[in-house]
Amino acid sequence: MTSPATFPPYPHRHLLGIKGLSPLDIENLLDRAEAAVAISRGADKKRATLRGRTQINLFFEASTRTQASFELAGKRLGADVMNMSVASSSVKKGETLIDTAMTLNAMRPDILIIRHGSAGAAALLAQKVGCSVVNAGDGAHEHPTQALLDALTIRRAKGRIAGLTVAICGDVLHSRVARSNIVLLNALGARVKVAAPSTLLPSGIGQMGVETFSRLEDAVADADVVMMLRLQRERMAGAFVPSVREYFRFHGLDAAKLSRAKPEALVMHPGPMNRGVEIASAIADGPQSVIQEQVEMGVAVRMAVMEALLEGAPS
Amino acid sequence: MKPVVLKGGRIVDPSRGLDEVGTVVVVDGRIAEAGASALNQGTPDGAEIVDCTGLTIMPGLVDTSVHIGEPGAEHRETIASASAAAAAGGVTTLTMMPDTDPVIDDVALVEFVRRTARDTAIVNVIPTGAITKGLLGEEMTEIGLLSQAGAAFFTEGRRTISSSLVMRRALTYARDFGAVIAHRTQDRDLASQGVMNEGLFASWLGLPGIPREAELIPLERDLLLARLTRGAYHAAKISAAMSADAIRRAKADGANVTAGVSINNLALNENDIGEYRTFFRLAPPLRAEDDRLAMIEALRAGTIDIVTSGHDPQDVDTKRLPFAEAASGAIGLETLLAVALRLHHNGDVGLMRLIEALSTSPAKRFGLDAGTLKPGASADIAIVDLDAPWVVSEADIVSLSKNTSFEGARLQGRVMRTLVAGRTVFAQQ
Numbered sequence: 001m002t003s004p005a006t007f008p009p010y011p012h013r014h015l016l017g018i019k020g021l022s023p024l025d026i027e028n029l030l031d032r033a034e035a036a037v038a039i040s041r042g043a044d045k046k047r048a049t050l051r052g053r054t055q056i057n058l059f060f061e062a063s064t065r066t067q068a069s070f071e072l073a074g075k076r077l078g079a080d081v082m083n084m085s086v087a088s089s090s091v092k093k094g095e096t097l098i099d100t101a102m103t104l105n106a107m108r109p110d111i112l113i114i115r116h117g118s119a120g121a122a123a124l125l126a127q128k129v130g131c132s133v134v135n136a137g138d139g140a141h142e143h144p145t146q147a148l149l150d151a152l153t154i155r156r157a158k159g160r161i162a163g164l165t166v167a168i169c170g171d172v173l174h175s176r177v178a179r180s181n182i183v184l185l186n187a188l189g190a191r192v193k194v195a196a197p198s199t200l201l202p203s204g205i206g207q208m209g210v211e212t213f214s215r216l217e218d219a220v221a222d223a224d225v226v227m228m229l230r231l232q233r234e235r236m237a238g239a240f241v242p243s244v245r246e247y248f249r250f251h252g253l254d255a256a257k258l259s260r261a262k263p264e265a266l267v268m269h270p271g272p273m274n275r276g277v278e279i280a281s282a283i284a285d286g287p288q289s290v291i292q293e294q295v296e297m298g299v300a301v302r303m304a305v306m307e308a309l310l311e312g313a314p315s
Numbered sequence: 316m317k318p319v320v321l322k323g324g325r326i327v328d329p330s331r332g333l334d335e336v337g338t339v340v341v342v343d344g345r346i347a348e349a350g351a352s353a354l355n356q357g358t359p360d361g362a363e364i365v366d367c368t369g370l371t372i373m374p375g376l377v378d379t380s381v382h383i384g385e386p387g388a389e390h391r392e393t394i395a396s397a398s399a400a401a402a403a404g405g406v407t408t409l410t411m412m413p414d415t416d417p418v419i420d421d422v423a424l425v426e427f428v429r430r431t432a433r434d435t436a437i438v439n440v441i442p443t444g445a446i447t448k449g450l451l452g453e454e455m456t457e458i459g460l461l462s463q464a465g466a467a468f469f470t471e472g473r474r475t476i477s478s479s480l481v482m483r484r485a486l487t488y489a490r491d492f493g494a495v496i497a498h499r500t501q502d503r504d505l506a507s508q509g510v511m512n513e514g515l516f517a518s519w520l521g522l523p524g525i526p527r528e529a530e531l532i533p534l535e536r537d538l539l540l541a542r543l544t545r546g547a548y549h550a551a552k553i554s555a556a557m558s559a560d561a562i563r564r565a566k567a568d569g570a571n572v573t574a575g576v577s578i579n580n581l582a583l584n585e586n587d588i589g590e591y592r593t594f595f596r597l598a599p600p601l602r603a604e605d606d607r608l609a610m611i612e613a614l615r616a617g618t619i620d621i622v623t624s625g626h627d628p629q630d631v632d633t634k635r636l637p638f639a640e641a642a643s644g645a646i647g648l649e650t651l652l653a654v655a656l657r658l659h660h661n662g663d664v665g666l667m668r669l670i671e672a673l674s675t676s677p678a679k680r681f682g683l684d685a686g687t688l689k690p691g692a693s694a695d696i697a698i699v700d701l702d703a704p705w706v707v708s709e710a711d712i713v714s715l716s717k718n719t720s721f722e723g724a725r726l727q728g729r730v731m732r733t734l735v736a737g738r739t740v741f742a743q744q
Contacts, residue, residue, distance in 0.1 A: 019519070098635050118637030119521035120591030139639065141521030176521060203524055204515030 007032050010308035014126045014133045017142035018183040026151070026187060032304035033152050033297070039076060040299055049307055050079035053110040057083045058100070059136070060116040065271055065295065066136055066145075070113045073302035079110075097121060098128055105129040111306055114138070132309040134302075140174050146270050147180035149301040151188065153294050154225055157266055162189035167219040167261070168210070169195045170229030170251060170278050171240075173202050177270045178229055182208055195219030197251060199240045216251050223261045227268045228253050228278050236277070244277055254280040258288070266290050318342045318359040319737055324367030324698065326350060328374060329671035330687035339372055341694040344737035349688040367698055370731060373670050375407025375438075375695035376652060377677040377685050379497075380551060380575065380623035382472070382644065383440075384715075385431065386424075387416025392628040392715050394428065397648065398436035400714040402741035404649040405697030405730035406624075408439040408678070408685040413450070414472030420445035420456045425464040437740040438733075439695070441467045441683065446485050446496060452476045455485055462492045467681045470497040470551060473598060473643075475533055477503060482537060486546030495681060497549040497575075500533040501525070501599065510639045512585045512600045520591065522639060525600050527555035534558055538565040541572050549680065550574040552625065554599035556609030563618045573680050574618065576610050577625035578647060579720060582654050583607070587720070593634045593641035594718050597625070600643075614672060615664050620680065622672045624651040628716030645720040650707060652699065654721060656728035659701070666701075694737040703729035 008028055018026070039045060055074040059067050067083065074081040084104070097116065104112065111132045114122050119139030126133040137143040155161055166185050172178045172194055185192050186209040194205065195213040205212050213219040220226055231247065241247045248254075258267065267279075267289045275281045284291060321339040326349055328334075337351035342359060349372075358364070378401065384391035392400075394411070401409050411428060413419035419428065425442045432440035444466035448454045458469060469489060475498065476482050482498075489496050506529040511517050513524025534550055538561055541548035550562060553574055562574045579597050584604045588595045595601060613619040627644025634641050647654075655673060658664040678686025684693050707721045733741040 096632075096636060116637065118639045120639075121637040123590050124637055139521050139637075140523075179519070179521060202518035203513045203526075204518045207515050208518065 006035070009312060013309065015144050015305055015309060016122050016126060016133065016135045018144045018147050018180045018187070019142070021187070023187050026148070026184060029148055029301070029304050029308060030152050030155060032308055033148065033300040036300040036303040037297070039303070040296065045076050046078060047076060048078045050074065050077040050310060053079045053310060054108070055079045055081045055111045055113065055306070056104055056109045057081065057113045058104065058115070059084065060086050060097070060114075061137070063115055063137070066115065069295070069298040070136060070302050073299050073306060076299070077303055077307060079306070097124065101125045101129055105131065110310055134305060134309070137176055139176065140179070141176050142180045143176040144180050145298070145301050145305060146177050147184040148305070149294055149297040150181055150227065150268060150270075151184055152297045152301055153268065153290055154266065157290060158224060161185065164224040165191045165193065165222060166225040166227060167193045167195060167223040168227045168229065169216055169219060169253065171200045171231050171235065172196050172205065172229065173200045174232065174235070175229050181227065182210055193219040193223065195251070197241050197247075216253070217257050217260050220257055221260045223265055225266045225268060226253060226258065226261055230270065230272065231274060231278050248277055252276070252278055252280060253283050255282060258283055268294060271295070316344060316737060318362040319694070319734070320358055320362045320364045321367050321372055321696070321698065322364055324370045324372040326372045326688065327666060327670055328688040329667050329675040330374070330689055332667070333688070334667060339688060339696065341734070341737040344694055346688055346690050346692050346694050348690055365698075365732070369700070371699045371701050372688070373697050373699060374674045374686050374688050375697045375733060375735065376405050376673045377683060378406045378409045378624050378626065378648060378651060379621060379677045379681060380412065380577065380625050381409045381648065382412045382627040383415065384628060385415065386427070390715070391630050393435070394431045394440050395435035396713070396715045397626070398432070398438045398440055400646070400648040401438045402733045402735070403713045403730065405652050405699060405733050406438060406648055407695035407697065407733060407735050408441065408683055409648070410441045410443050410467045410681065412472040413443050413445040413470065414474070418445050418450050419443065419466070420448050420450070422457065422460050422464045425461055425466050429465050438735050439685065441465065443467050444469050446471050446476065447481060450474050452478055452481060455481070455488060458485070458489050458494055459492050462494050467683060468495040468497050468549070471499070473499065475499065475501050475503065479536055479540065483540045483544060486540055486544040486548060490544065490546045493547070493682070495547040495549050497551045498537055499551040499599070500530055500537060502529040502532045505529040505532065510596060510600070511588060512602045514585070514603060516585050516588070520588070527557055527602065527606070530555050530599060531557050531561060535561055538562070538570065538572060541565065542568055542570045545571060547571045552577050552580070552599055552623070553619070554580045554602050554606060554610070556606050559609055559613035559618050562613070566618065573620040574613075575621035575623055576614065576619050577623055578651050578654050579625055579645060580607065581610050581614065581622065582657060583720060591638040593636065593638055594645055594720050594722070596638060596641050596643045597645055597720070598643040611658060611663050615668065620672060621677045622655060624648050628714055629718045630716055634718050645718050646712070646714045646716055647719070649713060650719065650721045650726065652697070652730060653705070653726035653728045656701060657726070660727055694734055696734040697730055698732040700729050700731050702727060705729055
């Protein structure tokens with residue numbers, strides 16, 4: 001897509017999390033992604049950057065959109081892409097993650113994309129295989145490409161990240177998206193506010209580089225960006241919050257609450273959305289929503305990440 | 316058996332408050348004399364003389380929290396392999412947790428362990444009994460018959476009895492047989508899916524945490540019941556500063572209560588988990604540095620009576636997994652003494668107090684013939700070079716499982732020779 005000389009060399013072999021990346025690393029990936037947007041928007045969407053390379057998507061958790069995004073990103077760069085879904089794999093027969101990984105590793109892929117329900121699964125895999133590993137979400141730990149695509153979306157709309165106020169709202173406790181975004185936004189100099197019912201905030205949140213609010217309105221006040229998080233269905237009834245309607249009443253983003261933000265504030269959501277739970281439909285589809293833009297940026301960011309990781313790797 | 320004379324070593328015997336250079340004379344597997352004046356009667360004829368100059372002679376360690384995979388998981392550890400690991404670590408008596416498969420909740424199982432130990436073990440391996448049948452927390456086991464058969468004390472191993480009524484009755488009933496109830500406390504509901512200490516570090520890792528209160532809430536209940544019943548209660552593995560405070564209060568009230576701590580909670584903290592290192596997933600979990608320091612202080616002050624290895628062998632099938640899916644536990648028999656000696660070398664805990672907690676106190680609490688170099692006692696002895704440096708290496712591990720939390724650790728203090736009933740069962744190469 002671009003000649004390697006266009007961007008500074010990328011110094012890491014894997015992308016396991018945003019933690020550990022320097023602001024320069026992040027800007028590097030965002031700049032590359034910016035260039036990749038043009039490819040997806042052109043009539044000829046195919047490049048040869050990763051021609052001959054093999055990409056395996058190893059998804060232990062179902063995820064239509066992330067898996068499709070990685071698959072498309074690989075194909076647009078010319079890689080051979082294979083999807084391994086859990087339902088048809090031997091994992092169900094008791095094989096461990098490592099054994100599965102070793103088996104795939106023996107097929108000599110160049111890059112492994114992994115999503116897994118356990119925190120640290122991507123790091124564990126990276127220790128055992130000979131190729132690059134991209135974390136596509138590991139438990140409640142990190143989802144680095146999501147944070148990067150969010151940053152790209154914000155940067156394209158606002159021209160910068162530094163100095164912006166970003167409100168991250170909802171189930172922070174169980175959210176890998178929130179953790180990756182908190183790290184990335186802090187690294188690039190944004191002010192991060194967090195709002196959630198206190199049962200959905202992790203222990204020690206006050207030391208994670210954010211300001212914490214129990215009222216959504218207070219977090220949203222004067223924000224440049226409002227990021228909503230998905231509330232998993234099994235957490236809606238009684239365990240963490242009493243009911244969907246109570247959650248929506250106090251923590252769902254509607255027009256009244258959004259009016260507290262800056263007039264041109266962006267509304268974001270990593271998807272899939274629960275309309276009427278964490279976000280009102282009118283807001284999700286409204287003029288401030290950049291949710292579709294996020295999906296588009298997802299492909300660009302994943303192209304950039306894979307290109308950067310494989311650039312220095314031997315063919 | 317030839318008499319043995321251990322000559323010219325520093326003898327540290329907490330059972331008599333003895334710390335002097337002298338000689339230990341062993342005849343017929345028992346200690347004849349131990350001290351500066353031991354050779355007043357002359358050297359016994361034909362004795363094997365062991366020069367212990369520069370070495371320390373102490374009663375062999377008594378480790379009261381050892382998990383073994385026999386019966387049920389012999390690929391992880393057998394009674395024989397655990398005893399070999401113990402001998403290498405200067406541990407001459409170990410009590411084996413009852414959470415095997417099947418559970419040691421029946422006289423036949425106690426007899427199986429004793430028989431297997433007699434036939435295959437090179438140190439004293441003593442069974443413990445489950446408090447409740449099948450470790451289900453419901454019906455009491457035959458505490459009287461199991462005691463008679465040789466169960467050292469009663470425990471649920473990794474599990475916690477959730478019913479206050481069951482715990483009350485166990486404490487009350489065991490009292491009639493002079494049996495101690497040893498309990499590791501963790502509130503199942505509050506701990507929930509937790510896999511490490513709750514706090515900022517767990518939050519960044521995205522791992523569910525276990526609050527300290529999950530340990531304290533059932534512990535406080537048990538301590539109230541110990542006061543009520545006057546039963547003998549041992550808090551098997553505490554990890555949090557607030558738990559030590561609770562023990563201190565119960566002791567001040569005159570309750571028949573003791574406390575133990577795993578060496579891991581004295582030597583490590585939650586930061587050692589680093590990037591999801593499963594060998595540091597332990598039960599109780601590694602806590603914050605403040606808690607570790609509180610454990611050391613409680614040990615020094617006598618609030619904590621007993622230090623154990625918490626030896627818990629796990630294989631790749633249970634450890635080479637994502638952190639939250641891995642089993643908890645680490646082996647520890649071979650490193651127990653050397654890691655504990657860190658506390659001596661850096662001045663945290665005196666040598667006498669340390670050996671007392673590793674040997675004399677557990678023997679006394681559970682009525683075991685061990686933990687002393689008094690004349691007449693079984694000659695269970697560890698001869699140690701307190702200063703010898705060494706590095707823990709997986710290749711040298713005797714235990715069948717290799718899940719040590721101290722791989723690559725630089726330790727100071729090496730077991731040079733271990734004797735059980737006067738017989739050398741381990742000698743450093």
